[in-house]
Amino acid sequence: MKQALLEDTxxxxDETTVQVLKEDGKAAASESRMWVYASGEGSKKPIRIFEYQPDRSGKRPAKFLKDFGLHAVVDGLGNPVEFLLSAGNDHDSVHAVELLKKVRIGGSAxxxxxxYGARTIREYISAHGASYVIPPQSNVSDPWPVDWHLYKERHLVECFFQKIKWFRRIATRYDKSDASFLAFVYLASIAILLL
Structure with missing residues (x-):
């Protein structure tokens, strides 16, 4: 039934509070959440799935709907520059070069x-006149030097993702179609830039 729902356009x-009496590890007065996933109005098969969860974390629907990932490039101030959607089961580094091709990186770090420490990514960055600040993984036989002071600025992209999750529609991935989701990412990014 879940697969049929995920194939819907x-x-x-949504979620609502529920109170479960005699739940292990929780007081009787504490609240839990019931997440509801429903097919659209014009769906051929009306489907409703109810999922009990102990909280209202945005991770709950994201896990239920995990079918795409969002990749972003931000500038030196943490402002969004470019986005790319991918299948949720792809490793992040698979799409790095594709995303970097959309941005002029010459002269930047x-x-x-x-x-993202794969050789192909590092070679692409170097070939386009930029430097990379990517720590090697612990199992790399020939590690490269890293400017750890500059690497601390990587928090800017993490801060951007935190800001974009202020928008519940993004954090919980309400949009099923990639185009709708990406459109709202762009709208949310504009709102962040205007703040």
């Missing part, structure tokens, strides 16, 4: 975490 997701 529109999925509605590209900061990324260890997952």
């Amino acid at each position: 529109v999925i509605h997701a 590209v900061l990324a975490d260890r997952a």
